Amino acid sequence: MISIIIPAHNEKRNLEELLPLLSGNGHDGAYEIIVAESCKSADDVDEMAALPFVRFLKCQNQGRAAQMNEAAKVAKGCILAFLHADVRPPKTFLSDIKATIDAGFESGFFSYRFDKKNKLLQINASFTSKDGIFTGGGDQCLFIKKEVFNALGAFDEKQVLMEDFEFFDRMKKNKVSYKIIKNDLVVSARKYEQNSYVRVNLSNLLLVVLFKLGYPPKKLKSLHNRLIRA
Secondary structure (H helix, E strand, O other): OOOEEEEEEOOHHHHHHHHHHHOOOOOOOOOOOOOOOOOOOOOOOOOOHHHHOOEEEEOOOOOOHHHHHHHHHHOOEEEEEEEEOOOOOOOOHHHHHHHHHHHOOOOEEEEEOOOOOOOHHHHHHHHHHHOOOOOOOOOHHOOEEEEHHHHOOOOOOOOOOHHHHHHHHHHHHHHOOOOEEEEEEOOOOOOHHHOOHHHHHHHHHHHHHHHHOOHHOOOOOOOOHOOOOO
């Protein structure tokens, strides 16, 4: 079974679009969907909770790392897939994951494209199909064997911004095998629309470099909030 884990904080609009897509994307017993809601989320999810294979988990803490870890603990699947609420998976999402694990890989990611047609954004997206400095970002939807995830110690909950890159660093250090599936997810371009292409790219580069240099997680989050409008 594949457990699809979606961390959420006031993401009702995105979930109303994403969950019906996912709940019709597999066979009975092949997957489950866990929406890991933050403790401060104000969403009314009663209607969505009736969707097939979906369950909502009200987490004790707020923050993607903490929420994803809490959901992973109760997940029934032997494969965990961490999907952001504003990302849309391809139709073959589940079968792509299963085929990758069946081929002997312990984990993987997806390439992605943006939901707006823009040549500059196409350039950004093209890098997600191969290894590079930004590989392992949360928008690429990490999937991993649950036993491997647990052996690595789950996400570092002190990382309030870069939990995905920090976990990927540990994957590489421990030689966890992975594959980048070249079947695009669709990622929201709203961050670029609300800021600018240059501002977002320079901010992302600065944040990744500071993270690699060991800049404190809370200060990274504070800097991100000053640089980028959500």
